[in-house]
Amino acid sequence: xxxVSFAGQDGRPTPGVVVGSDVADLSHPSCTALxxxxxxxxxxxxxxxxxxxxxxxxxxxxxGAALRPLAGVRLLAPLRPGKIVGAAFNFTDALxxxxxxxxxxxxxxxxSGSTVIGPGExxxxxxxxxxxxxEAELAVxxxxxxxxxxxxxxxxxxxxYTLHNDVSGSxxxxxxxGNFVRGKNLPASAPLxxxxxxxxxxxxxxxxxxxxxxxxxLLQDGSTATMLHGIAALIEFVSHRMPLDPGDVIATGxxxxxxxxxxxxxxxxxxxxxxxxxxxxxQLANPVVAGHPxxxx
Numbered sequence: 436x437x438x439v440s441f442a443g444q445d446g447r448p449t450p451g452v453v454v455g456s457d458v459a460d461l462s463h464p465s466c467t468a469l470x471x472x473x474x475x476x477x478x479x480x481x482x483x484x485x486x487x488x489x490x491x492x493x494x495x496x497x498x499g500a501a502l503r504p505l506a507g508v509r510l511l512a513p514l515r516p517g518k519i520v521g522a523a524f525n526f527t528d529a530l531x532x533x534x535x536x537x538x539x540x541x542x543x544x545x546x547s548g549s550t551v552i553g554p555g556e557x558x559x560x561x562x563x564x565x566x567x568x569x570e571a572e573l574a575v576x577x578x579x580x581x582x583x584x585x586x587x588x589x590x591x592x593x594x595x596y597t598l599h600n601d602v603s604g605s606x607x608x609x610x611x612x613g614n615f616v617r618g619k620n621l622p623a624s625a626p627l628x629x630x631x632x633x634x635x636x637x638x639x640x641x642x643x644x645x646x647x648x649x650x651x652x653l654l655q656d657g658s659t660a661t662m663l664h665g666i667a668a669l670i671e672f673v674s675h676r677m678p679l680d681p682g683d684v685i686a687t688g689x690x691x692x693x694x695x696x697x698x699x700x701x702x703x704x705x706x707x708x709x710x711x712x713x714x715x716x717x718q719l720a721n722p723v724v725a726g727h728p729x730x731x732x
Contacts, residue, residue, distance in 0.1 A: 465498035512553035525688030544615035559623040565606025568694035571647035574599035581679040589670035595631035644714035657690025
């Protein structure tokens with residue numbers, strides 16, 4: 436099942452599920468009994484157990500009045516996680532492209548959930564940060580608190596998958612000697628969405644094609660098949676270093692074709708549109724604009 440957050444009549448995030456070419460609006464009065472009153476946020480649904488919600492909603496017959504054309508709603512970021520834990524240097528083809536040896540254990544960084552934007556929202560490029568790149572990624576949404584989880588139990592903590600563009604201030608990372616904090620936490624730099632997809636719809640997470648284009652120019656064309664440290668290994672590694680809470684996201688890394696690998700380098704520029712596409716999972720497109728979202732009136 437695919438869960439979405441979309442802008443309701445008052446502009447606030449409203450939860451829904453994709454039904455064919457429509458979205459079932461869980462805030463519609465006909466859904467009151469089904470959801471037990473006012474609909475919870477999608478984050479709350481993850482906290483309550485997305486699998487249970489999928490089972491309940493999958494068996495439901497929605498009133499036609501609750502269905503809205505998917506193409507006619509404005510999708511938002513499905514949720515705003517407390518944090519995104521990213522995996523760097525985690526695809527073998529990307530390592531080969533950079534002539535880097537594989538790291539013996541995952542290399543991770545933490546991105547604030549406040550950097551998340553949704554489909555169609557603008558990626559902001561502040562004028563003073565230098566080179567800014569893209570990274571198309573499969574992201575994993577945590578459904579149950581994970582602390583010191585073993586690899587054999589790790590996948591039990593996965594609630595859903597989604598698409599992610601790990602926009603990175605590469606010049607800042609380089610200036611900081613490889614430290615990711617500044618470069619990975621630019622405001623409005625983490626497109627996420629367009630929906631949360633339950634694991635039953637992604638039975639082969641290591642056979643997902645990953646593509647990214649800018650204005651139709653294909654720049655990344657890879658697959659999760661070249662992921663170095665798998666999802667269970669990442670959950671195990673991270674959960675032994677910090678707690679993972681429901682709604683937190685693990686971004687699993689990106690294949691070859693990052694901006695610096697092209698000649699000339701394909702750094703993001705205002706006026707472009709970046710589109711991430713994951714095979715069978717959907718697309719996530721965002722325009723690029725200049726400016727800092729917190730410094731503009």
